[in-house]
Amino acid sequence: PPTDSDNPNELGGLQQHQQQQQQQQQANQDDNWGETNTALTGATSETGMSADEMARYSRELDAAAAAAASADAAGFDCGRAMATVLSVTLGLAAFISPLVMLKECSVACEGKLISLAFRLLILLVATWCLFFRRGRASMPRVYIFRVLILFLIFVITFAFWLFYGVRVWQYQESDYSSIVEFAVGLTDALLFVHYLGVVLLEIRHLQARYAIKVLRSPDGESHIYPVGELSIQRAAVLVLQQYAVDFNAFNPYLEQAYASARNRSAHRRSYRFYDVDQGSQANGSAAAGGDNGGGGNGGGHSSSGRHQRRGSAAGGGGGGGSRSAADRFYDECEYERRLRKRRARLVTAAEEAFAHVRRATNSELMGPQHLPQHMSQQQQQPIGKPMSAYEAAQTVFPTMLRALQKYLRITKQQPRYTTDMVLHHLTNCIHYGLSAKAFIERYLTQGPVVEDPRAPAGRKRQTWTLLCDCMPSRSLDDGVQFCLRQGDVSLFCTVKRIPFFSLGEEVFDNKRHKFVLRLNSETSV
């Protein structure tokens, strides 16, 4: 996790000198008090990461990186490579066997030979289509169906070679057409095994039987997916694929916003307690009143007013440890309100910025001698010469920079995007003629996991741990639970069976299917 000093390209770092007047946000002012400052949390950025938290995070990241690196350092994952090599060898041996069994041809068996050739071609194409794909995942236990298919291929090849060796070599079978039929038989058997492979590996799990509810641990977001008959490990792979697309990216800074904001501002806002003994938090009821709510940002006036009010109200109550429900509710309402205000400002700023830019017409591209003809359209006169999309992006970017920055701050996304990334995105939007709302869509929400530019352990390869009570090669059943873990994020999955539906039929009889009006009071006289 970066701090502002580490990564000067970040938005926060770039505009830091503009934030001097927001005193309560700048932790740098603590440096001015260096000789008397023994603050327990050495927070150096507004994201709220203190030194010990940083150490904890870096340790976890190092552990995850080491695990990934050990697999990457060797160039490939040994377990995966072994399985691939074995299956490729076996498949190749089985495929070449019919060809090797043949000798020189005669006229009578040409039909069979042609059909043999076509069957081999179909087998080749089908095998390439189905089995020569990049694997999606490597699983902890043996993939039973794949082993079954490989075993069948091995048995068939072995049996055919056995019969071939006995009949043709030992007993010198001279009828060539029967040898060709033998080879055709082997090809047929391989084709049927391929069919079995398709059904077992690809089709069996397509019909939905179970619903897996996936619950993410630190923030409680959940989704539910229908799956078919699968083993637990294959279901876990499916869950991870859906997780990458459906879930919002996990932002650990959002979780700490409440806790650290309270502690930090308790230090800054009120007078401090320095405990000589270890382990003191921001205790004392006077310190409990300082809470910035939500993201801990925003205009100083309203929050300072609130501090005074809250200090008197909550002073008598609990200390810095527990937070009452009313406090949480109030904080969340305030956060929502400020979030909506900043979002409105961001949308307005983006629309103004995009209004400045439009695609150059042909006459503008041609040169300045055509300009006098457009004098009547005063508001649409171009300013300057036509420029590339990147230059246009650079020109209009400062108008919305501040609004975008403040919005990213309040949603705790500013460690995620650098100025270059934002400029690149803006260039793309201008280049393709997208609107302002399309541009800011990326920044409005946390976005799906697969688009998170700072996903842990890289984008190509991720390491997850599967925790399960029973063996992962067992197939799914109602009530099975398993957990997938990567660092801080835990995905808890529960399997429920989708019930059997018994559909009935109801027929409309047009003669009896009539309607009458309903009046609340109608009397017949």
Added chain:
Amino acid sequence: MPSSPHTQTVQLQLEKVPERDSHGQRVMVKDSAGGLAPKLLTGFRFAGGIDQDRQYCPYGYPDCGIYVTHVYSGSPAEKAGLRVHDKILQVNGNNLAFLGHAQVAALLNRETQLSLLVHRGFQRFTTQLSDSLGSEARVSASVLL
């Protein structure tokens, strides 16, 4: 705006007819005096009353007056000229404006000969709504003019 329809207020005279069952015999009911009296039919259905919520009426009558909702064919009401959606203002000189539904029913059942003051003018007409996008929606509205 369509042209104003024909509204009128008419006075109708109605003679009730005794109800006959499937064998042609008169149906007798107990009357207030304790004896048996033939049951008399008028031959229409009405809705409304000061105590009714007119939002529950599908016809969309504009007020809580007594409206005829159905006239049986071949009945004295039809012979007298009563039509559906007529509003009954007076029965034998009694004003129905502030009577509830049950009271009106009792009043109509009590009398043998009815002299009805009826207002006729309820009409359904259709309007066309066209919004700026050019699509048209037909709305059927019931208005008492």
